[in-house]
Amino acid sequence: MELQATIWHDGKNWVVEAEGFKVKASELDELDRKVASLIKSDPYFANKGIRRVNMFFDMMTIPQWMRQYMQHYFSRIIELEEVK
Amino acid sequence: MSQEKKGWTYGMLTQEDWWAVWIGGFFMILGLLSVWGIDLVGWITYPKIWVFKMPEGAVPKKIVPWYQAFYPLGAKYSLTAKKFWKSIGPIGGILITYVAFTIPLCIGAYFMRWNVRQFFLGWTVIFFLTYLCWFIGHHAFFAATTVHLKKSNFPDMFTLSLGGGASFILALIVGLIIGNFFKPLARFLSEAAKPEWYIKTAIVFLGVKVGYLPIKMATFSQKLGHKVAGLTFELFLAGAVATFVAYLIFWPGIYTISRKIFKLPRKTAAVLGSGISICGVSAAVATGGAVRAKPVVSIMVSALVVVYAVIELIILPWFFTYVWPGPEGALVAGPAMGLSVKTDGADAAAGELLDELMRAKIAKDTNGAVQWPEGIITVSAVVTKLWIDMFIGLWAFILALLWCYVVECRPGEKVPAIEVWHRFPKFVIGYFAAWIIYLTIFFGPGHAGAPEGMAILKAAKAGAVPVEKGMRKLFFMLTFLSLGIITDFKKLKEAQFGKMVWVYLIGLFFFIIPVACLISWLFHQGMELPNIAGMGIE
Numbered sequence: 059m060e061l062q063a064t065i066w067h068d069g070k071n072w073v074v075e076a077e078g079f080k081v082k083a084s085e086l087d088e089l090d091r092k093v094a095s096l097i098k099s100d101p102y103f104a105n106k107g108i109r110r111v112n113m114f115f116d117m118m119t120i121p122q123w124m125r126q127y128m129q130h131y132f133s134r135i136i137e138l139e140e141v142k
Numbered sequence: 143m144s145q146e147k148k149g150w151t152y153g154m155l156t157q158e159d160w161w162a163v164w165i166g167g168f169f170m171i172l173g174l175l176s177v178w179g180i181d182l183v184g185w186i187t188y189p190k191i192w193v194f195k196m197p198e199g200a201v202p203k204k205i206v207p208w209y210q211a212f213y214p215l216g217a218k219y220s221l222t223a224k225k226f227w228k229s230i231g232p233i234g235g236i237l238i239t240y241v242a243f244t245i246p247l248c249i250g251a252y253f254m255r256w257n258v259r260q261f262f263l264g265w266t267v268i269f270f271l272t273y274l275c276w277f278i279g280h281h282a283f284f285a286a287t288t289v290h291l292k293k294s295n296f297p298d299m300f301t302l303s304l305g306g307g308a309s310f311i312l313a314l315i316v317g318l319i320i321g322n323f324f325k326p327l328a329r330f331l332s333e334a335a336k337p338e339w340y341i342k343t344a345i346v347f348l349g350v351k352v353g354y355l356p357i358k359m360a361t362f363s364q365k366l367g368h369k370v371a372g373l374t375f376e377l378f379l380a381g382a383v384a385t386f387v388a389y390l391i392f393w394p395g396i397y398t399i400s401r402k403i404f405k406l407p408r409k410t411a412a413v414l415g416s417g418i419s420i421c422g423v424s425a426a427v428a429t430g431g432a433v434r435a436k437p438v439v440s441i442m443v444s445a446l447v448v449v450y451a452v453i454e455l456i457i458l459p460w461f462f463t464y465v466w467p468g469p470e471g472a473l474v475a476g477p478a479m480g481l482s483v484k485t486d487g488a489d490a491a492a493g494e495l496l497d498e499l500m501r502a503k504i505a506k507d508t509n510g511a512v513q514w515p516e517g518i519i520t521v522s523a524v525v526t527k528l529w530i531d532m533f534i535g536l537w538a539f540i541l542a543l544l545w546c547y548v549v550e551c552r553p554g555e556k557v558p559a560i561e562v563w564h565r566f567p568k569f570v571i572g573y574f575a576a577w578i579i580y581l582t583i584f585f586g587p588g589h590a591g592a593p594e595g596m597a598i599l600k601a602a603k604a605g606a607v608p609v610e611k612g613m614r615k616l617f618f619m620l621t622f623l624s625l626g627i628i629t630d631f632k633k634l635k636e637a638q639f640g641k642m643v644w645v646y647l648i649g650l651f652f653f654i655i656p657v658a659c660l661i662s663w664l665f666h667q668g669m670e671l672p673n674i675a676g677m678g679i680e
Contacts, residue, residue, distance in 0.1 A: 126338035127423035132431030140554035
């Protein structure tokens with residue numbers, strides 16, 4: 059099963075938010091590890107059998123004057139079993 | 143925070159790219175109704191070259207007295223409602239134009255979740271300021287060329303011979319004055335100062351222009367119609383190849399300069415490389431996302447891009463017209479502009495200015511013996527940029543794969559293929575749709591300009607001219623003014639960009655622009671604009 063999450067940058071950390079959790083880390087590797095460990099350890103997510111997290115970037119991070127030029131930063135997918 | 147899944151329909155109601163398609167498409171369809179005898183676009187009000195007082199013996203043809211400086215295009219081009227559009231007069235026409243655009247633009251602003259009240263107020267000021275610049279810029283001293291003077295039986299007099307370019311320059315100057323010296327006003331207008339939205343809409347209107355050009359020429363000569371249809375297609379293909387070659391040279395070149403000479407970090411070099419060499423802000427954002435850079439890197443590069451693009455817009459049209467390659471290389475200069483000037487707004491604006499300057503210069507140099515149809519040089523500048531825009535998504539996807547699986551491998555991370563679509567410039571769909579529709583009319587019911595298709599071609603012309611001429615030029619004017627408003631040169635001084643400013647300066651002027659000129663010359667040399675002098679074509 060897949061979990062839909064939103065990712066953005068608060069100026070210092072990458073932040074991922076989904077139903078019921080919010081995780082921060084300065085680097086993406088660390089962020090992925092935190093997300094994976096939280097999902098694996100939380101019974102709520104474990105019961106749902108989450109295997110993949112789709113992270114959609116929140117364009118509100120990008121200043122409004124810039125959004126008129128490009129309206130997509132990135133989306134990323136994390137396969138939880140492969141995160142080390 | 144939005145957590146909706148980004149499918150292929152994502153952003154259709156919330157992104158400017160799509161709104162450029164909806165608004166451009168809406169007015170294009172209104173224009174198409176002329177094929178069935180319904181004229182719903184004749185209200186768009188357009189300027190003429192004017193003087194305060196007509197000299198003795200002069201005729202108000204190309205140059206008119208000031209109170210005739212604007213006219214609804216339907217008063218001249220409509221086949222079914224000429225009298226009606228004439229009756230609304232210039233003031234009525236400008237007011238209808240204002241209302242006709244205010245409604246859809248405010249609806250767009252609402253769906254894009256902008257502050258609609260602020261947008262409406264800012265738009266109102268920008269709209270009327272644009273018309274004021276259009277009026278002043280069309281004074282004969284700035285705009286009249288030898289051809290205009292002759293056709294209006296004016297005595298020989300000194301003019302700057304800038305054609306419609308004077309209005310563009312004036313709009314840019316007024317915008318820059320507001321953006322740099324009246325900052326509270328610039329902030330007030332900022333919600334509606336959207337050069338990219340305006341230019342994307344103008345590019346959809348430009349699609350009507352490209353498709354309509356053969357129709358226009360065919361109404362004078364079938365052979366000329368065929369020639370122009372062929373030329374625009376040739377520009378389309380040559381632009382694609384030139385862009386592809388430029389990608390292969392530009393990006394690695396700037397990346398190497400950034401890394402080897404300026405010792406910038408890898409991600410910064412990648413984002414800067416895309417910003418300088420590909421397509422400015424959109425490429426900087428796309429690449430930033432692709433290489434997983436922190437957004438601040440893209441933001442810093444983007445701030446530089448916007449300022450440098452305006453510097454290019456100020457310098458390059460004059461350089462290409464008066465230094466190299468001059469009017470004899472007009473179709474080399476246009477694509478070179480497309481490859482050099484970053485951001486769609488600045489490039490299309492520079493292309494339009496180049497079009498005006500080149501046509502005015504050739505008319506002046508040859509004393510009116512050579513005249514070129516309006517818009518083809520603009521098309522040549524925009525086509526290369528459209529290819530660049532379309533390649534961005536693919537390029538960013540390739541970079542994302544490289545970064546994800548080679549440079550910075552993160553176990554478990556995957557790059558979704560739909561990223562290419564999310565980064566695709568949707569307004570391009572509007573441009574091509576408009577082009578294909580008008581080309582279909584030309585080659586289909588218009589019988590490629592044969593006498594049996596002439597009635598339908600003339601009907602199509604009545605609806606196309608207000609869109610490709612009036613609306614397109616108005617949106618170019620709005621772009622020039624808005625570009626000026628959002629460009630604050632102080633940003634270069636205030637921001638501590640350090641090396642990045644120098645990489646940009648050196649990379650742009652000593653690498654990108656010379657290579658762009660060379661590539662453009664290689665792929666476009668020998669292409670010639672048709673001479674329409676003495677054919678009665680405007």
